[in-house]
Amino acid sequence: MKKISYALLVLILAIALSCSKDTKDKPTENGINKAPNQLNTGQSANDFLSAENYTRIEIEILYVKNYRLNTQTITNFKNFIAARLNKPGGIIVSEREVEPTGFAPYSIDEIANLENLYRSKYNNTNILTLYVFCADGKAETDTNNSFTLGTAYRNTSFVLYENTIQRNSGGIGQPSRVNLETTVMLHEFCHLLGLVNLGSPMVNAHQDTAHGKHCDNQNCLMNWQVENEGAVDMLFGGNIPELDINCKNDLIANGGK
Ligand SMILES: [Zn+2]
Ligand SMILES: [Zn+2]
DSSP states (O other): OHHHHHHHHHHHHHHHHHHHHHHHOOSEETTEEOGGGSSOTTTTHHHHHOSSSOSEEEEEEEEETTOOOOHHHHHHHHHHHHHHSOOTTEEEEEEEEEOOOSOOSBOHHHHHHHHHHHOOOOOBTTEEEEEEEEOSSOBTTOOSSOOBSEEEOSSSEEEEOHHHHHHTSSSTTSOOHHHHHHHHHHHHHHHHTTTTTSSSOOSSOOBOGGGSSOBSOTTSTTSGGGGBTHHHHHGGGSOOOOOOHHHHHHHHHTTOO
16 A cells, blocks of 8 residues: 555656646747746856846746835835946836736745746846746745745745735835835845845855755845844844845956946
8 A cells, every 4th residue: 555655656746747747848939048047046147247247137026916126115226226236338227017926825836937037038138138927925835933035946046025025014014015026036136146145155154054055144235034034023123134245245256336
């Protein structure tokens, strides 16, 4: 009996793996080469930071109806890019609304599959592209007392769980919507920039190895608490956390400023 159930389990896993491979990896579709935008998080850190391969950045923000980012959040994001990245060709942002997807709560595979459906901009000559998805539901890994606010899942894409962000901001005793949105957006973007030890080598050791690719400084934007419920407490004082000197040094050493 045990043998039979084991065989069944293997079969189910094999199908799940081949499904996710089928839907996720289509390097070329309709003449567009998607492969340079389907790498692992951190693998394009230098492409973001330096002007060597790409002089311009184009950001495509997809939001589910009613989950559009505040205009000030996008301004804050652009200001951060201008301050840290070498992109003399400019920073372009476009936004597009989509209908509710029906997938919430989301797995990362579902988020990646939706990117294949929605994303229209891919790297092209001197243009580096970034895709951001503002989700209408939570992450499927959320529990009653822990939740995820955002996840960087490829080299040029991240998701903001905007529904969770909205439920935890703007009310009494909560951080402002703009401050929480900006903090999570910058944190996830900095993973794409290779922080911490994720594509931008550390100048000085400062990785909080117990919490993955994060910074050991409790007040730093790249502290592990920032992408989960800890952010709400960190922001209670009213200021958006900044990168500390160790994180800034890593970006500079990998072609940023
Ligand atoms: Zn993080
Ligand atoms: Zn740091």
